[in-house]
Amino acid sequence: MGKGDVREDNKNSDFEIWTEKYRPKEFSDVLGNDMIVKRVEDLVNSKNIPHLMFAGPAGTGKSSLSLIIVRKLFDDYWRQNYLELNASDERGIDVIREKVKNFARIKSFSGSFKIIFLDEADALTRDAQHALRRTMENYTKTCRFIISCNYLNKIIDPIQSRCSVFRFNLIPKEKIKSLIMKIAKNEKLSIDDNAIDALYESSNGDCRRIVNILQSSSGTSKKIDEKAIYGMLSNARPGEIKQIIEDSLSGKFSSSRSKLLDVMLNQSLNGIDIIKSMQREVWNIDADDNTKLRMIEKLGEAEFRIVEGSDEFIQLESLLASFALLKNAD
Numbered sequence: 257m258g259k260g261d262v263r264e265d266n267k268n269s270d271f272e273i274w275t276e277k278y279r280p281k282e283f284s285d286v287l288g289n290d291m292i293v294k295r296v297e298d299l300v301n302s303k304n305i306p307h308l309m310f311a312g313p314a315g316t317g318k319s320s321l322s323l324i325i326v327r328k329l330f331d332d333y334w335r336q337n338y339l340e341l342n343a344s345d346e347r348g349i350d351v352i353r354e355k356v357k358n359f360a361r362i363k364s365f366s367g368s369f370k371i372i373f374l375d376e377a378d379a380l381t382r383d384a385q386h387a388l389r390r391t392m393e394n395y396t397k398t399c400r401f402i403i404s405c406n407y408l409n410k411i412i413d414p415i416q417s418r419c420s421v422f423r424f425n426l427i428p429k430e431k432i433k434s435l436i437m438k439i440a441k442n443e444k445l446s447i448d449d450n451a452i453d454a455l456y457e458s459s460n461g462d463c464r465r466i467v468n469i470l471q472s473s474s475g476t477s478k479k480i481d482e483k484a485i486y487g488m489l490s491n492a493r494p495g496e497i498k499q500i501i502e503d504s505l506s507g508k509f510s511s512s513r514s515k516l517l518d519v520m521l522n523q524s525l526n527g528i529d530i531i532k533s534m535q536r537e538v539w540n541i542d543a544d545d546n547t548k549l550r551m552i553e554k555l556g557e558a559e560f561r562i563v564e565g566s567d568e569f570i571q572l573e574s575l576l577a578s579f580a581l582l583k584n585a586d
């Protein structure tokens with residue numbers, strides 16, 4: 257059973273997953289990235305689409321837009337004409353190739369091609385990507401690929417050059433707000449302005465995260481305030497993060513290091529969550545602008561290294577050390 261079937265099965269059950277309930281169904285439901293949505297809609301109307309590459313941050317509508325494409329292209333027959341694969345859980349390119357082969361062998365029901373959606377393609381190694389490229393070539397008469405990734409720079413050029421590339425941006429604040437209001441109204445939640453701001457701050461333009469936090473908070477109470485949001489977040493409470501930064505800046509390295517470890521373990525936060533919380537807190541600490549700028553720079557470096565796969569605790573520790581050294585450098 258593909259993911260598409262799970263979606264439909266959820267529809268009538270008592271417990272609905274809100275990210276499915278509120279998944280955009282029409283092009284006009286997709287918030288943000290207006291130019292992309294418009295161009296994709298034009299392509300669909302022309303009934304002939306090239307291979308597509310959707311690159312950009314999580315929860316911005318890449319998978320949703322792909323589903324809209326196939327539903328518009330094939331109406332009731334979309335399931336027969338759509339194969340959804342996830343590069344990071346299909347255990348290797350051979351499994352992907354086998355599935356593509358079996359799917360492509362049977363002619364499209366109601367169109368001249370079928371669509372294969374490959375999610376998280378940046379999880380594939382370079383060798384696997386070269387194999388994917390050959391697969392794309394072999395089935396190009398019968399299949400179009402929609403390839404989704406978070407980081408375009410991890411996708412080899414020969415694949416990029418075979419696709420029309422669309423770079424998704426984070427969803428702007430006012431659009432995120434409108435999504436929150438829509439869900440609140442529909443689910444009869446009362447949510448105050450501070451809570452909306454806290455939600456936006458913690459989501460960083462990721463709609464999936466917004467919808468998930470709203471659903472989990474609503475389980476506790478229909479009245480959602482800032483405190484409820486912070487309780488739900490995989491975000492350290494601002495006070496704790498502030499303390500970690502201030503300790504390191506004032507040279508209390510081992511104290512800040514043990515607090516960091518504490519926050520990471522007790523609240524099961526990952527390195528990127530910590531970096532994001534720190535980035536927000538830098539502006540609230542008592543330090544001169546020059547120090548703050550250098551901290552932001554260091555945060556950026558640490559984030560890059562973590563995303564590239566370095567050990568997150570080592571990177572955070574080194575970050576705290578560099579904060580401690582900043583003061584000495586003055």
Ligand SMILES: Nc1ncnc2c1ncn2[C@@H]1O[C@H](COP(=O)(O)OP(=O)(O)OP(=O)(O)O)[C@@H](O)[C@H]1O
Pocket residue numbers: 274275276278279280285286287288312313314315316317318319320321375405406427435463464465467
């Ligand atoms: N642009 C958007 N407009 C409205 N809702 C959105 C948008 N993007 C995401 N959502 C919400 O978040 C959920 C997940 O979105 P989707 O699966 O399309 O994200 P994605 O970009 O594919 O993310 P990932 O990179 O993690 O796969 C949707 O079901 C919907 O509830």
Ligand SMILES: [Mg+2]
Pocket residue numbers: 318319320375404
């Ligand atoms: Mg997706």
